[in-house]
Amino acid sequence: MRALMTLVFALLVGAPAWAADAVPVPAAAASAPADVASAPAGAASAPEPPQALDQRVEAVKAEVIRLNRDLLVLEEELLFPASTQVAVFVSMDVGKMFELDSLQLKLDDKLVASHLYSPLEVQALHRGGMQRVYLGNLKSGTHEVVAFFTGKGPHFRDYKRAATIKFEKGADPSYIELRIVDSTAKLQPEFDVKVWQ
Known part of the structure; x- marks a missing residue:
């Protein structure tokens, strides 16, 4: 009897709407959908x-x-193990005397990094940010870093300057800071390189 009710329910669900009007549904079969619908709900876990x-x-x-x-x-x-690691950073002071456009970095006469600066990156440097422009490995000994800065100097003239430093690489990591500082005495920017051990 239960199998017959299930079959009738399946036919009613699968049948088109016009067929539902033609087939009379017994009162016992009307309660079948509630039984069938409640069975899977109890078996399944609650979401x-x-x-x-x-x-x-x-x-x-x-x-x-x-x-x-x-x-x-x-x-x-x-x-980059600590014994051979070298990192180069760029920082900027007030920056009223110089608007940075690009930077090229040479390490032992080999170009290792170059960067074009967006206005947002320059603003971040003005607010005290530091940008890592290079991270690499160097063997112990004497090395030379040359940085070329390009931008607009005083009176919005094109300005290209270089900063150079020779440093001794030891067993510890080396951190090099390229600093752009306004010189109010000279009314022009100064480019300084500092090695942090």
Whole structure:
């Protein structure tokens, strides 16, 4: 009898709308859809609330970000060991005497980095930011860094200057800062290179 009711229900659901008018439905069969519909609902587990799912997704995102950060640190330590690591940074003082357009960096007469600056990057440097323009490996010994700065100088004239330094690379990492400083006494920018050990 239950199999017959299920068959009738399946025919009613699968039948077109005009056929539903032609087939009389017994009173016992009218209660069948409630029985059939309630059976799968009890068997299936209740879905998770959206808030709990959102919290799990956020936790997974935070874990992925943490793992990515750790992976980048390990990669940098592997590619650039402390004994051979050299990093070059650019910083800028007030910057009223010089508008930076581009930078070229040579290390031991080899071009290792060049960068064209957008207005937003220049603003970030004016606010005290530092940009890493190069990270690489150098063997111990004497090396020479030459940086070429291009931009607009006083009275908006084209300005190209170079800054050079020779430094001794030891067993520790070397950090080189290329500083652009306004000289109010000379009314022109000064380009300084400082080595941090």
